[in-house]
Amino acid sequence: MRPNWLTPAAYWVAVAVLMLPLGLIALTSLTDATLVGFPLGRPSLRWYVAALADPANGRAFLLSVGLAGLSAVLAVAAGTWIALATRIMRPAPRLLLLAGTLVPLVTPGIVHAIGLRIAIQFVGLDPGPIAMLLGHTVHATPLAAIMVGARLTTTAPGLMDAARDLGAGPVRAFLHVQVPWLRPAMVGAALLSALNSFDDFVRSFFLGGYQPTLPVLIFGRLRSGLTPEINALSTLILAASVGMAAIIAWVVRPRKVVIRDPEGTFMAPCASRP
Amino acid sequence: MSRLPRLLFVAIPVLWVVAAHLGPLLAMARISLLDAYPAAPGAVPVFGLHAYAAFAASPGYRAALVHSLWLALAATAIALTLSWPLAWHVAVHVPPARRIRRLALLVAPFWTSEVLRMFALVLLLANRGALNAALRWIGATNAPLALLYGNGSVLLGVVYTVLLTMLLPLFAAFDRLPSDVLDVATDLGAGRWRRQLFVVLPLAATGIASGVALTFLLCLGVLVAPALLGGAGTPTFATVIGDFFGAASGRWPMGAAFSLVLLVVGTICAGGLALAVRALSATPTVRQRMGA
Numbered sequence: 001m002r003p004n005w006l007t008p009a010a011y012w013v014a015v016a017v018l019m020l021p022l023g024l025i026a027l028t029s030l031t032d033a034t035l036v037g038f039p040l041g042r043p044s045l046r047w048y049v050a051a052l053a054d055p056a057n058g059r060a061f062l063l064s065v066g067l068a069g070l071s072a073v074l075a076v077a078a079g080t081w082i083a084l085a086t087r088i089m090r091p092a093p094r095l096l097l098l099a100g101t102l103v104p105l106v107t108p109g110i111v112h113a114i115g116l117r118i119a120i121q122f123v124g125l126d127p128g129p130i131a132m133l134l135g136h137t138v139h140a141t142p143l144a145a146i147m148v149g150a151r152l153t154t155t156a157p158g159l160m161d162a163a164r165d166l167g168a169g170p171v172r173a174f175l176h177v178q179v180p181w182l183r184p185a186m187v188g189a190a191l192l193s194a195l196n197s198f199d200d201f202v203r204s205f206f207l208g209g210y211q212p213t214l215p216v217l218i219f220g221r222l223r224s225g226l227t228p229e230i231n232a233l234s235t236l237i238l239a240a241s242v243g244m245a246a247i248i249a250w251v252v253r254p255r256k257v258v259i260r261d262p263e264g265t266f267m268a269p270c271a272s273r274p
Numbered sequence: 275m276s277r278l279p280r281l282l283f284v285a286i287p288v289l290w291v292v293a294a295h296l297g298p299l300l301a302m303a304r305i306s307l308l309d310a311y312p313a314a315p316g317a318v319p320v321f322g323l324h325a326y327a328a329f330a331a332s333p334g335y336r337a338a339l340v341h342s343l344w345l346a347l348a349a350t351a352i353a354l355t356l357s358w359p360l361a362w363h364v365a366v367h368v369p370p371a372r373r374i375r376r377l378a379l380l381v382a383p384f385w386t387s388e389v390l391r392m393f394a395l396v397l398l399l400a401n402r403g404a405l406n407a408a409l410r411w412i413g414a415t416n417a418p419l420a421l422l423y424g425n426g427s428v429l430l431g432v433v434y435t436v437l438l439t440m441l442l443p444l445f446a447a448f449d450r451l452p453s454d455v456l457d458v459a460t461d462l463g464a465g466r467w468r469r470q471l472f473v474v475l476p477l478a479a480t481g482i483a484s485g486v487a488l489t490f491l492l493c494l495g496v497l498v499a500p501a502l503l504g505g506a507g508t509p510t511f512a513t514v515i516g517d518f519f520g521a522a523s524g525r526w527p528m529g530a531a532f533s534l535v536l537l538v539v540g541t542i543c544a545g546g547l548a549l550a551v552r553a554l555s556a557t558p559t560v561r562q563r564m565g566a
Binding site (some may be wrong): 004005006007008010011014015018019020021022024025028035036037038041078081082084085088089093097101103104106107108109110111112113114116117118121122130134137138141179180195198199200201202206214215216218219222223230231234237238241242244245 | 280283284286287288290291292294296297298299301302305312334351355356358360362363364367374375376378379380382383385386387388389390391393394395396397398400401403404406407434437466488491492493494495496497502512515516519526529530533534535537538564
Protein backbone atom coordinates (compact mmCIF):
# COMPACT_ATOMS: atom_id res chain seq x y z
CA MET A 1 0.00 0.00 0.00
CA ARG A 2 1.19 3.47 -0.81
CA PRO A 3 1.41 5.42 2.43
CA ASN A 4 -0.11 8.87 2.46
CA TRP A 5 -0.22 11.67 4.96
CA LEU A 6 -3.97 12.14 5.05
CA THR A 7 -5.16 9.17 7.09
CA PRO A 8 -2.42 9.40 9.77
CA ALA A 9 -3.26 13.08 10.15
CA ALA A 10 -6.96 12.24 10.42
CA TYR A 11 -6.13 9.63 13.04
CA TRP A 12 -4.24 12.01 15.31
CA VAL A 13 -6.82 14.76 14.84
CA ALA A 14 -9.56 12.28 15.79
CA VAL A 15 -7.68 11.14 18.89
CA ALA A 16 -7.28 14.77 19.97
CA VAL A 17 -10.89 15.74 19.19
CA LEU A 18 -12.32 12.72 21.00
CA MET A 19 -10.19 13.38 24.09
CA LEU A 20 -10.59 17.17 24.17
CA PRO A 21 -14.08 17.33 25.75
CA LEU A 22 -13.01 14.96 28.52
CA GLY A 23 -9.97 17.15 29.13
CA LEU A 24 -12.36 20.06 29.63
CA ILE A 25 -13.93 18.25 32.59
CA ALA A 26 -10.56 17.96 34.28
CA LEU A 27 -9.54 21.52 33.36
CA THR A 28 -12.69 23.11 34.78
CA SER A 29 -12.44 21.05 37.97
CA LEU A 30 -9.17 22.68 39.05
CA THR A 31 -10.72 26.02 39.89
CA ASP A 32 -11.85 27.98 42.93
CA ALA A 33 -14.79 29.49 41.03
CA THR A 34 -18.30 28.58 42.15
CA LEU A 35 -19.69 28.45 38.61
CA VAL A 36 -18.92 25.66 36.15
CA GLY A 37 -17.22 26.68 32.92
CA PHE A 38 -15.25 29.60 31.57
CA PRO A 39 -13.67 32.00 32.42
CA LEU A 40 -11.71 29.81 34.82
CA GLY A 41 -10.99 30.97 38.34
CA ARG A 42 -7.71 30.58 40.13
CA PRO A 43 -6.24 27.03 40.25
CA SER A 44 -7.44 25.22 43.33
CA LEU A 45 -8.21 21.74 44.64
CA ARG A 46 -11.16 23.11 46.60
CA TRP A 47 -13.78 21.06 44.73
CA TYR A 48 -11.81 17.84 45.09
CA VAL A 49 -11.91 18.34 48.86
CA ALA A 50 -15.66 18.94 48.62
CA ALA A 51 -16.20 15.87 46.38
CA LEU A 52 -14.25 13.57 48.68
CA ALA A 53 -16.00 14.93 51.77
CA ASP A 54 -19.50 14.32 50.41
CA PRO A 55 -20.79 10.98 51.80
CA ALA A 56 -23.27 10.61 48.90
CA ASN A 57 -20.32 10.35 46.51
CA GLY A 58 -18.68 7.68 48.63
CA ARG A 59 -21.88 5.63 48.81
CA ALA A 60 -22.42 5.87 45.04
CA PHE A 61 -18.79 4.88 44.44
CA LEU A 62 -19.03 1.80 46.66
CA LEU A 63 -22.32 0.79 45.01
CA SER A 64 -20.83 1.23 41.52
CA VAL A 65 -17.70 -0.75 42.33
CA GLY A 66 -19.63 -3.54 44.07
CA LEU A 67 -22.04 -3.85 41.15
CA ALA A 68 -19.19 -3.84 38.63
CA GLY A 69 -17.31 -6.64 40.42
CA LEU A 70 -20.30 -8.87 41.15
CA SER A 71 -22.00 -8.46 37.78
CA ALA A 72 -18.70 -9.20 36.01
CA VAL A 73 -18.28 -12.50 37.86
CA LEU A 74 -21.90 -13.50 37.24
CA ALA A 75 -21.82 -12.47 33.57
CA VAL A 76 -18.65 -14.46 32.90
CA ALA A 77 -20.11 -17.49 34.67
CA ALA A 78 -23.31 -17.25 32.60
CA GLY A 79 -21.44 -16.50 29.39
CA THR A 80 -19.00 -19.37 29.88
CA TRP A 81 -21.80 -21.79 30.66
CA ILE A 82 -23.73 -20.72 27.56
CA ALA A 83 -20.60 -21.05 25.41
CA LEU A 84 -19.88 -24.53 26.77
CA ALA A 85 -23.49 -25.64 26.28
CA THR A 86 -23.49 -24.54 22.63
CA ARG A 87 -20.55 -26.88 22.01
CA ILE A 88 -22.61 -30.02 22.61
CA MET A 89 -25.85 -28.83 20.98
CA ARG A 90 -27.13 -29.62 17.53
CA PRO A 91 -26.84 -26.76 14.99
CA ALA A 92 -30.47 -25.59 14.97
CA PRO A 93 -30.99 -25.26 18.75
CA ARG A 94 -27.48 -23.84 19.06
CA LEU A 95 -28.35 -21.05 16.67
CA LEU A 96 -31.53 -20.30 18.65
CA LEU A 97 -29.60 -20.20 21.94
CA LEU A 98 -26.96 -17.89 20.45
CA ALA A 99 -29.63 -15.59 19.04
CA GLY A 100 -31.38 -15.43 22.41
CA THR A 101 -28.07 -14.76 24.13
CA LEU A 102 -27.37 -11.78 21.89
CA VAL A 103 -30.75 -10.10 22.43
CA PRO A 104 -29.62 -7.82 25.32
CA LEU A 105 -26.64 -6.66 23.25
CA VAL A 106 -28.67 -5.49 20.25
CA THR A 107 -31.72 -4.16 22.09
CA PRO A 108 -31.73 -0.33 22.22
CA GLY A 109 -30.71 0.77 25.72
CA ILE A 110 -33.99 2.40 26.72
CA VAL A 111 -36.02 -0.60 25.55
CA HIS A 112 -33.82 -3.03 27.48
CA ALA A 113 -33.96 -0.92 30.63
CA ILE A 114 -37.77 -0.63 30.46
CA GLY A 115 -38.08 -4.36 29.81
CA LEU A 116 -35.95 -5.13 32.88
CA ARG A 117 -37.90 -2.63 34.99
CA ILE A 118 -41.16 -4.37 34.08
CA ALA A 119 -39.63 -7.82 34.55
CA ILE A 120 -38.47 -7.13 38.12
CA GLN A 121 -41.90 -5.72 38.97
CA PHE A 122 -43.35 -8.89 37.45
CA VAL A 123 -41.36 -11.16 39.79
CA GLY A 124 -42.00 -8.89 42.78
CA LEU A 125 -38.50 -7.43 43.12
CA ASP A 126 -38.16 -3.78 44.15
CA PRO A 127 -35.79 -1.43 42.33
CA GLY A 128 -32.44 -1.38 44.08
CA PRO A 129 -28.99 -2.99 44.12
CA ILE A 130 -30.23 -6.54 43.40
CA ALA A 131 -32.28 -5.36 40.43
CA MET A 132 -29.31 -3.40 39.08
CA LEU A 133 -27.04 -6.42 39.57
CA LEU A 134 -29.44 -8.52 37.53
CA GLY A 135 -29.68 -5.88 34.80
CA HIS A 136 -25.93 -5.35 34.51
CA THR A 137 -25.32 -9.11 34.45
CA VAL A 138 -27.84 -9.69 31.67
CA HIS A 139 -26.38 -6.81 29.67
CA ALA A 140 -22.81 -8.13 29.98
CA THR A 141 -23.57 -11.82 29.34
CA PRO A 142 -23.68 -11.67 25.50
CA LEU A 143 -20.20 -10.19 25.21
CA ALA A 144 -18.81 -12.67 27.73
CA ALA A 145 -20.40 -15.55 25.81
CA ILE A 146 -18.90 -14.25 22.55
CA MET A 147 -15.40 -13.79 24.00
CA VAL A 148 -15.28 -17.12 25.83
CA GLY A 149 -16.94 -18.87 22.88
CA ALA A 150 -14.28 -17.56 20.50
CA ARG A 151 -11.55 -18.89 22.78
CA LEU A 152 -13.39 -22.19 23.12
CA THR A 153 -13.35 -22.83 19.38
CA THR A 154 -9.55 -22.65 19.40
CA THR A 155 -9.24 -25.44 22.00
CA ALA A 156 -7.25 -28.37 20.61
CA PRO A 157 -9.91 -30.88 19.50
CA GLY A 158 -8.78 -33.84 21.63
CA LEU A 159 -7.68 -31.92 24.71
CA MET A 160 -10.64 -32.72 26.95
CA ASP A 161 -10.86 -36.31 25.69
CA ALA A 162 -7.18 -36.76 26.41
CA ALA A 163 -7.68 -35.52 29.96
CA ARG A 164 -10.62 -37.90 30.44
CA ASP A 165 -8.72 -40.86 28.94
CA LEU A 166 -5.93 -40.21 31.39
CA GLY A 167 -8.31 -40.61 34.28
CA ALA A 168 -9.53 -37.10 35.11
CA GLY A 169 -13.20 -36.89 36.05
CA PRO A 170 -15.36 -34.38 34.23
CA VAL A 171 -14.98 -31.76 36.98
CA ARG A 172 -11.22 -32.18 37.24
CA ALA A 173 -10.76 -32.12 33.48
CA PHE A 174 -12.84 -28.96 33.32
CA LEU A 175 -11.04 -27.16 36.14
CA HIS A 176 -7.49 -28.21 35.29
CA VAL A 177 -7.57 -28.30 31.49
CA GLN A 178 -10.49 -26.34 30.08
CA VAL A 179 -10.55 -23.39 32.49
CA PRO A 180 -6.82 -22.61 32.23
CA TRP A 181 -7.21 -22.54 28.47
CA LEU A 182 -10.22 -20.22 28.69
CA ARG A 183 -8.77 -18.04 31.45
CA PRO A 184 -7.48 -15.13 29.29
CA ALA A 185 -10.87 -14.76 27.61
CA MET A 186 -12.69 -15.06 30.94
CA VAL A 187 -10.50 -12.42 32.59
CA GLY A 188 -10.82 -10.10 29.60
CA ALA A 189 -14.59 -10.56 29.53
CA ALA A 190 -14.81 -9.95 33.29
CA LEU A 191 -12.90 -6.69 33.06
CA LEU A 192 -14.92 -5.49 30.09
CA SER A 193 -18.15 -6.41 31.89
CA ALA A 194 -17.00 -4.57 35.00
CA LEU A 195 -16.20 -1.48 32.97
CA ASN A 196 -19.57 -1.63 31.18
CA SER A 197 -21.34 -1.94 34.52
CA PHE A 198 -19.36 0.91 36.08
CA ASP A 199 -20.23 3.16 33.11
CA ASP A 200 -23.83 2.05 32.64
CA PHE A 201 -26.47 4.70 32.98
CA VAL A 202 -29.80 3.72 31.50
CA ARG A 203 -30.23 0.37 33.30
CA SER A 204 -29.07 1.79 36.63
CA PHE A 205 -31.38 4.77 36.18
CA PHE A 206 -34.54 2.69 35.81
CA LEU A 207 -33.57 -0.19 38.13
CA GLY A 208 -31.82 1.66 40.95
CA GLY A 209 -34.76 3.22 42.75
CA TYR A 210 -33.40 5.75 45.22
CA GLN A 211 -29.88 4.31 45.29
CA PRO A 212 -27.81 6.05 42.61
CA THR A 213 -24.66 4.67 41.06
CA LEU A 214 -22.01 7.24 40.11
CA PRO A 215 -23.32 7.89 36.56
CA VAL A 216 -26.90 8.25 37.86
CA LEU A 217 -25.72 10.58 40.64
CA ILE A 218 -23.87 12.79 38.17
CA PHE A 219 -26.81 12.78 35.77
CA GLY A 220 -29.12 13.93 38.54
CA ARG A 221 -26.81 16.76 39.58
CA LEU A 222 -26.33 17.86 35.97
CA ARG A 223 -30.08 18.27 35.69
CA SER A 224 -30.48 20.11 38.99
CA GLY A 225 -27.69 22.51 39.88
CA LEU A 226 -24.10 22.67 38.73
CA THR A 227 -21.10 23.25 40.95
CA PRO A 228 -17.53 22.33 40.02
CA GLU A 229 -17.79 19.53 42.58
CA ILE A 230 -19.30 17.46 39.76
CA ASN A 231 -16.24 18.20 37.64
CA ALA A 232 -13.95 17.06 40.44
CA LEU A 233 -15.97 13.88 40.98
CA SER A 234 -16.13 13.23 37.22
CA THR A 235 -12.38 13.70 36.90
CA LEU A 236 -11.80 11.14 39.63
CA ILE A 237 -14.10 8.70 37.81
CA LEU A 238 -12.32 9.40 34.52
CA ALA A 239 -9.02 8.58 36.19
CA ALA A 240 -10.49 5.35 37.53
CA SER A 241 -11.86 4.40 34.10
CA VAL A 242 -8.52 5.15 32.41
CA GLY A 243 -6.73 3.06 35.02
CA MET A 244 -9.10 0.18 34.47
CA ALA A 245 -8.81 0.48 30.68
CA ALA A 246 -5.02 0.30 31.03
CA ILE A 247 -5.37 -2.85 33.14
CA ILE A 248 -7.66 -4.40 30.52
CA ALA A 249 -5.24 -3.56 27.72
CA TRP A 250 -2.47 -5.19 29.73
CA VAL A 251 -4.45 -8.29 30.67
CA VAL A 252 -5.85 -9.09 27.23
CA ARG A 253 -2.54 -8.56 25.41
CA PRO A 254 -1.56 -11.59 23.36
CA ARG A 255 0.59 -14.07 25.29
CA LYS A 256 1.23 -17.72 25.98
CA VAL A 257 -1.16 -19.69 28.19
CA VAL A 258 0.23 -21.75 31.06
CA ILE A 259 -1.86 -24.80 31.90
CA ARG A 260 -1.53 -25.80 35.54
CA ASP A 261 -0.51 -29.44 35.69
CA PRO A 262 2.19 -29.88 38.32
CA GLU A 263 2.76 -33.61 37.75
CA GLY A 264 2.69 -33.25 34.00
CA THR A 265 0.13 -36.03 33.89
CA PHE A 266 -2.56 -34.59 31.69
CA MET A 267 -0.59 -32.56 29.25
CA ALA A 268 2.22 -35.00 28.54
CA PRO A 269 0.46 -36.64 25.57
CA CYS A 270 -0.25 -33.21 24.12
CA ALA A 271 3.33 -31.99 24.49
CA SER A 272 4.41 -33.55 21.22
CA ARG A 273 1.40 -32.08 19.39
CA PRO A 274 2.52 -29.57 16.75
CA MET B 275 -21.37 -37.32 29.94
CA SER B 276 -24.35 -39.43 30.79
CA ARG B 277 -27.81 -38.41 29.78
CA LEU B 278 -29.29 -36.50 32.74
CA PRO B 279 -26.28 -34.31 33.64
CA ARG B 280 -25.86 -33.55 29.96
CA LEU B 281 -29.48 -32.51 29.67
CA LEU B 282 -29.23 -30.31 32.77
CA PHE B 283 -25.95 -28.84 31.52
CA VAL B 284 -27.75 -27.59 28.41
CA ALA B 285 -31.16 -26.91 29.95
CA ILE B 286 -29.95 -24.51 32.66
CA PRO B 287 -28.35 -21.93 30.35
CA VAL B 288 -31.25 -22.28 27.90
CA LEU B 289 -33.78 -21.58 30.67
CA TRP B 290 -31.66 -18.69 31.94
CA VAL B 291 -31.53 -17.10 28.49
CA VAL B 292 -35.27 -17.56 28.01
CA ALA B 293 -36.04 -16.07 31.44
CA ALA B 294 -33.48 -13.27 31.70
CA HIS B 295 -32.86 -12.32 28.07
CA LEU B 296 -36.26 -12.89 26.46
CA GLY B 297 -38.43 -12.71 29.59
CA PRO B 298 -38.23 -8.91 29.94
CA LEU B 299 -39.42 -8.44 26.36
CA LEU B 300 -42.29 -10.90 26.87
CA ALA B 301 -43.28 -9.22 30.14
CA MET B 302 -43.17 -5.89 28.34
CA ALA B 303 -45.44 -7.23 25.58
CA ARG B 304 -47.95 -8.41 28.18
CA ILE B 305 -47.95 -5.11 30.10
CA SER B 306 -48.38 -3.17 26.87
CA LEU B 307 -51.78 -4.83 26.43
CA LEU B 308 -53.08 -3.91 29.91
CA ASP B 309 -55.18 -0.83 30.62
CA ALA B 310 -53.27 0.00 33.81
CA TYR B 311 -50.09 -1.29 35.44
CA PRO B 312 -49.04 -1.57 38.24
CA ALA B 313 -52.73 -2.31 38.80
CA ALA B 314 -54.66 -0.55 41.53
CA PRO B 315 -55.58 -2.90 44.40
CA GLY B 316 -58.75 -4.81 43.63
CA ALA B 317 -58.91 -3.69 40.02
CA VAL B 318 -59.38 -6.33 37.34
CA PRO B 319 -56.93 -5.84 34.47
CA VAL B 320 -58.46 -5.25 31.07
CA PHE B 321 -56.52 -6.43 28.03
CA GLY B 322 -56.63 -4.48 24.80
CA LEU B 323 -54.74 -2.38 22.34
CA HIS B 324 -55.37 0.96 24.13
CA ALA B 325 -51.70 1.90 24.30
CA TYR B 326 -51.06 1.13 20.64
CA ALA B 327 -54.20 3.01 19.67
CA ALA B 328 -52.98 6.02 21.66
CA PHE B 329 -49.73 5.91 19.71
CA ALA B 330 -51.48 5.66 16.36
CA ALA B 331 -53.89 8.48 17.24
CA SER B 332 -51.26 10.98 18.35
CA PRO B 333 -49.38 12.98 15.70
CA GLY B 334 -46.96 14.15 18.44
CA TYR B 335 -45.88 10.63 19.35
CA ARG B 336 -45.57 9.59 15.72
CA ALA B 337 -43.49 12.69 15.01
CA ALA B 338 -41.18 11.83 17.93
CA LEU B 339 -40.64 8.34 16.50
CA VAL B 340 -39.92 9.67 13.02
CA HIS B 341 -37.59 12.28 14.53
CA SER B 342 -35.72 9.53 16.39
CA LEU B 343 -35.40 7.42 13.23
CA TRP B 344 -33.95 10.36 11.26
CA LEU B 345 -31.63 11.21 14.13
CA ALA B 346 -30.40 7.61 14.31
CA LEU B 347 -29.93 7.47 10.54
CA ALA B 348 -27.94 10.73 10.51
CA ALA B 349 -25.82 9.64 13.48
CA THR B 350 -25.15 6.26 11.84
CA ALA B 351 -24.13 7.94 8.57
CA ILE B 352 -21.79 10.34 10.40
CA ALA B 353 -20.35 7.52 12.52
CA LEU B 354 -19.72 5.44 9.36
CA THR B 355 -18.05 8.37 7.58
CA LEU B 356 -15.79 9.09 10.56
CA SER B 357 -15.03 5.47 11.43
CA TRP B 358 -14.14 4.26 7.95
CA PRO B 359 -10.86 6.20 7.45
CA LEU B 360 -9.92 5.83 11.13
CA ALA B 361 -10.48 2.08 11.24
CA TRP B 362 -8.79 1.80 7.85
CA HIS B 363 -5.72 3.65 9.05
CA VAL B 364 -5.32 1.55 12.19
CA ALA B 365 -6.11 -1.79 10.54
CA VAL B 366 -4.12 -1.34 7.33
CA HIS B 367 -1.48 1.37 7.68
CA VAL B 368 -0.30 0.86 11.26
CA PRO B 369 2.25 -1.97 11.62
CA PRO B 370 0.81 -4.98 13.51
CA ALA B 371 3.09 -4.48 16.51
CA ARG B 372 1.62 -1.05 17.23
CA ARG B 373 -1.90 -1.76 15.98
CA ILE B 374 -3.62 -2.65 19.26
CA ARG B 375 -2.06 0.30 21.08
CA ARG B 376 -3.20 2.74 18.37
CA LEU B 377 -6.71 1.24 18.49
CA ALA B 378 -6.76 1.49 22.29
CA LEU B 379 -5.76 5.16 22.14
CA LEU B 380 -8.58 5.86 19.69
CA VAL B 381 -11.27 4.08 21.69
CA ALA B 382 -10.07 5.16 25.15
CA PRO B 383 -12.62 8.03 25.42
CA PHE B 384 -15.41 5.49 24.97
CA TRP B 385 -14.33 3.62 28.07
CA THR B 386 -15.98 6.30 30.16
CA SER B 387 -19.63 6.60 31.06
CA GLU B 388 -21.85 8.19 28.42
CA VAL B 389 -22.99 10.57 31.16
CA LEU B 390 -19.45 11.90 31.47
CA ARG B 391 -19.07 12.21 27.71
CA MET B 392 -22.30 14.21 27.46
CA PHE B 393 -21.23 16.37 30.41
CA ALA B 394 -18.00 17.00 28.50
CA LEU B 395 -20.00 18.17 25.48
CA VAL B 396 -22.00 20.51 27.72
CA LEU B 397 -18.71 22.04 28.88
CA LEU B 398 -17.72 22.43 25.23
CA LEU B 399 -20.96 23.93 23.92
CA ALA B 400 -22.58 25.80 26.84
CA ASN B 401 -22.87 29.58 27.03
CA ARG B 402 -20.02 29.54 29.51
CA GLY B 403 -18.40 26.66 27.58
CA ALA B 404 -15.02 26.34 25.91
CA LEU B 405 -16.19 27.08 22.38
CA ASN B 406 -18.01 30.29 23.30
CA ALA B 407 -15.10 31.35 25.52
CA ALA B 408 -12.70 30.81 22.62
CA LEU B 409 -14.93 32.66 20.14
CA ARG B 410 -15.25 35.59 22.48
CA TRP B 411 -11.53 35.58 23.24
CA ILE B 412 -10.60 35.90 19.55
CA GLY B 413 -13.26 38.58 19.23
CA ALA B 414 -15.53 36.70 16.82
CA THR B 415 -18.65 37.15 18.95
CA ASN B 416 -19.93 39.49 21.62
CA ALA B 417 -22.80 37.45 22.99
CA PRO B 418 -22.55 33.67 23.47
CA LEU B 419 -23.91 31.54 20.63
CA ALA B 420 -26.70 29.12 21.55
CA LEU B 421 -24.98 25.85 20.65
CA LEU B 422 -26.78 23.60 23.13
CA TYR B 423 -30.37 22.37 23.36
CA GLY B 424 -30.98 21.92 19.63
CA ASN B 425 -30.99 19.11 17.08
CA GLY B 426 -27.33 19.70 16.27
CA SER B 427 -26.09 19.21 19.83
CA VAL B 428 -28.24 16.08 20.26
CA LEU B 429 -26.88 14.64 17.00
CA LEU B 430 -23.32 15.35 18.12
CA GLY B 431 -24.07 13.73 21.46
CA VAL B 432 -25.54 10.59 19.89
CA VAL B 433 -22.49 10.21 17.62
CA TYR B 434 -20.16 10.67 20.61
CA THR B 435 -22.20 8.01 22.45
CA VAL B 436 -22.20 5.28 19.80
CA LEU B 437 -19.07 5.83 17.68
CA LEU B 438 -17.27 2.87 19.27
CA THR B 439 -20.01 0.51 18.05
CA MET B 440 -19.15 1.47 14.48
CA LEU B 441 -15.37 1.64 14.90
CA LEU B 442 -14.81 -1.86 16.27
CA PRO B 443 -16.72 -3.89 13.62
CA LEU B 444 -15.11 -1.83 10.84
CA PHE B 445 -11.67 -2.37 12.36
CA ALA B 446 -12.30 -6.11 12.65
CA ALA B 447 -13.52 -6.26 9.03
CA PHE B 448 -10.59 -4.26 7.62
CA ASP B 449 -8.10 -6.16 9.76
CA ARG B 450 -9.15 -9.41 8.12
CA LEU B 451 -8.77 -8.17 4.53
CA PRO B 452 -6.12 -10.03 2.60
CA SER B 453 -3.46 -7.41 1.86
CA ASP B 454 -2.40 -9.00 -1.45
CA VAL B 455 -5.83 -8.31 -2.93
CA LEU B 456 -5.31 -4.60 -2.31
CA ASP B 457 -1.83 -4.77 -3.79
CA VAL B 458 -3.22 -6.46 -6.90
CA ALA B 459 -5.89 -3.78 -7.19
CA THR B 460 -3.22 -1.08 -6.93
CA ASP B 461 -0.99 -2.79 -9.47
CA LEU B 462 -3.90 -3.02 -11.87
CA GLY B 463 -4.31 0.73 -11.63
CA ALA B 464 -7.17 1.16 -9.17
CA GLY B 465 -7.03 4.50 -7.39
CA ARG B 466 -7.79 5.10 -3.74
CA TRP B 467 -11.55 5.56 -4.10
CA ARG B 468 -11.97 2.70 -6.55
CA ARG B 469 -10.11 0.36 -4.22
CA GLN B 470 -12.41 1.29 -1.33
CA LEU B 471 -15.61 0.99 -3.39
CA PHE B 472 -14.86 -2.02 -5.58
CA VAL B 473 -12.50 -4.08 -3.43
CA VAL B 474 -12.82 -3.14 0.24
CA LEU B 475 -16.61 -2.66 0.36
CA PRO B 476 -17.50 -6.07 -1.14
CA LEU B 477 -14.90 -7.94 0.92
CA ALA B 478 -15.81 -6.19 4.18
CA ALA B 479 -19.56 -5.95 3.49
CA THR B 480 -20.57 -8.29 6.31
CA GLY B 481 -18.63 -6.35 8.94
CA ILE B 482 -19.78 -2.97 7.63
CA ALA B 483 -23.41 -4.11 7.48
CA SER B 484 -23.34 -5.41 11.06
CA GLY B 485 -21.67 -2.21 12.28
CA VAL B 486 -24.29 -0.08 10.56
CA ALA B 487 -27.24 -2.13 11.83
CA LEU B 488 -25.99 -2.32 15.42
CA THR B 489 -25.08 1.37 15.56
CA PHE B 490 -28.48 2.36 14.22
CA LEU B 491 -30.28 0.24 16.83
CA LEU B 492 -28.21 1.61 19.69
CA CYS B 493 -28.75 5.21 18.49
CA LEU B 494 -32.50 4.69 18.92
CA GLY B 495 -32.03 3.80 22.58
CA VAL B 496 -29.82 6.71 23.61
CA LEU B 497 -31.38 8.61 26.50
CA VAL B 498 -28.60 10.72 28.02
CA ALA B 499 -27.77 12.75 24.90
CA PRO B 500 -31.31 14.11 24.34
CA ALA B 501 -31.85 14.50 28.10
CA LEU B 502 -28.74 16.62 28.69
CA LEU B 503 -28.07 18.21 25.29
CA GLY B 504 -31.61 18.50 23.91
CA GLY B 505 -34.25 21.13 24.50
CA ALA B 506 -37.97 21.06 25.06
CA GLY B 507 -38.51 21.29 21.31
CA THR B 508 -36.52 18.17 20.43
CA PRO B 509 -38.13 15.18 22.15
CA THR B 510 -36.82 11.83 20.96
CA PHE B 511 -38.78 8.63 21.29
CA ALA B 512 -36.41 7.47 24.02
CA THR B 513 -37.18 10.48 26.23
CA VAL B 514 -40.90 10.05 25.55
CA ILE B 515 -40.67 6.43 26.73
CA GLY B 516 -38.59 7.38 29.76
CA ASP B 517 -41.17 9.95 30.84
CA PHE B 518 -43.87 7.29 31.11
CA PHE B 519 -41.83 5.69 33.88
CA GLY B 520 -41.27 8.90 35.85
CA ALA B 521 -42.40 9.06 39.44
CA ALA B 522 -46.09 8.24 39.90
CA SER B 523 -47.18 8.90 36.35
CA GLY B 524 -48.59 5.35 36.28
CA ARG B 525 -48.56 4.99 32.52
CA TRP B 526 -46.42 1.90 32.19
CA PRO B 527 -48.56 0.23 29.49
CA MET B 528 -47.93 3.23 27.24
CA GLY B 529 -44.18 3.03 27.89
CA ALA B 530 -44.15 -0.71 27.27
CA ALA B 531 -46.11 -0.40 24.03
CA PHE B 532 -43.90 2.45 22.80
CA SER B 533 -40.77 0.44 23.65
CA LEU B 534 -42.04 -2.46 21.56
CA VAL B 535 -42.93 -0.13 18.69
CA LEU B 536 -39.41 1.30 18.85
CA LEU B 537 -37.87 -2.18 18.97
CA VAL B 538 -39.89 -3.56 16.06
CA VAL B 539 -39.63 -0.49 13.81
CA GLY B 540 -35.95 -0.06 14.71
CA THR B 541 -35.10 -3.69 13.99
CA ILE B 542 -36.86 -3.56 10.62
CA CYS B 543 -35.02 -0.35 9.66
CA ALA B 544 -31.68 -1.72 10.89
CA GLY B 545 -32.23 -4.88 8.87
CA GLY B 546 -33.06 -2.74 5.85
CA LEU B 547 -29.85 -0.76 6.28
CA ALA B 548 -27.78 -3.95 6.54
CA LEU B 549 -29.41 -5.28 3.38
CA ALA B 550 -28.76 -1.96 1.64
CA VAL B 551 -25.05 -2.16 2.46
CA ARG B 552 -24.90 -5.69 1.12
CA ALA B 553 -26.89 -4.78 -2.00
CA LEU B 554 -24.59 -1.82 -2.64
CA SER B 555 -21.58 -4.10 -2.44
CA ALA B 556 -23.10 -6.55 -4.90
CA THR B 557 -24.44 -4.24 -7.62
CA PRO B 558 -23.68 -5.47 -11.15
CA THR B 559 -20.95 -2.85 -11.62
CA VAL B 560 -19.16 -3.91 -8.47
CA ARG B 561 -19.52 -7.61 -9.20
CA GLN B 562 -18.33 -7.12 -12.77
CA ARG B 563 -15.28 -5.18 -11.63
CA MET B 564 -14.54 -7.74 -8.96
CA GLY B 565 -14.54 -10.43 -11.62
CA ALA B 566 -12.64 -8.38 -14.18
